[in-house]
Amino acid sequence: MADAKKIAKLLLKKYPDPEIALNFSNPLELLVATILSARCTDARVNEITKNLFKKYRKAEDYARADIKSFEAEIKPAGFYKNKAKMIIECCKKIVRDYNGKVPDTLEALTTLPGVGRKTANAVLGSAFGKQAIAVDTHVLRVSNRLGIARSGNPDIIEQELVRQVPGSKLTAFNLALILHGRETCTALKPKCHGCVLYKECEWQEKI
Template identity: 50%
Template structure:
């Protein structure tokens, strides 16, 4: 417990030094676009999402446009992002709901957002944090993996991990911290071949210690 605090302190110091300008790497110009881009980014790199949304947002400029979309055509539009049937259906359905129930403007409340199809806490927190100044911890695959390796949580469920991290990280840092963790994960603490040699936190890391123990 006391040890977790110490690890978090060092982690935050490292992240602030190394990833001081971390931010969302999805391309968007308004909350509507970020919401759609974040849904498309599930199990897909931001790079590919940006390639798709670059043309997609010229064709669909509002929730009304997606609500009216031809589903087959829309599926083709987003195909390279993977899971395109589910994503297309969810975005169309969600857009219909936003048009009907919310007058075409997305709700800015996490409990309302999460009710929409295709939106979980991860997606909701990305949009709320980056567009509406409402801090939230984004538990994606990177945040989950790093938090587990460093022993900041014993849970495997993203919702529980989010709660564990909320206890450890100062609220005003939640959004920025999430982006810093994601860059850290892509850069050093990757899933496959993490660069433990260049990680200042390896002495606290279960993954690194296990790896050394076996060797």
């Protein structure tokens, strides 16, 4: 298996201060944006939330939202009926069980409707400043190509990366891995030539 610690060091040298691409100013905004981002580009989500976050400022606002109106407001994100239902139900539970505040533990976050480990870890890492690995499509693809994970299961990949990468670097490494997947190790026509991880990468199809 490839040397994850060395890969993390090289990647964080290239991306010393990686940040999540979704715009937010508090945990609730990131939670909503992350739910909206499923099968949708971050750029489009940011366009939607530009106005959405002005109207909905608290969990109570989402909890009281008219479902049809809310669906129309988030329609460009795709799968808007399902996402609207999840966000409203999620915020109802936050109001009911957590006094209107987004909880800051994985266990509590994953009890919220529409919130799995990926969304929960994204919120923990970028909104609460905790160390976490959120396995999205980029992390899944890149970690397998590099050889620091050998699975198509996001939960197993999360465990593998947590086991190998220094605990204090997990969130930064996670975000850097996503950036690397978007900019260099793309799904189609990856830019292997000149990649800072070329020597460490175990992908047999690298060029």
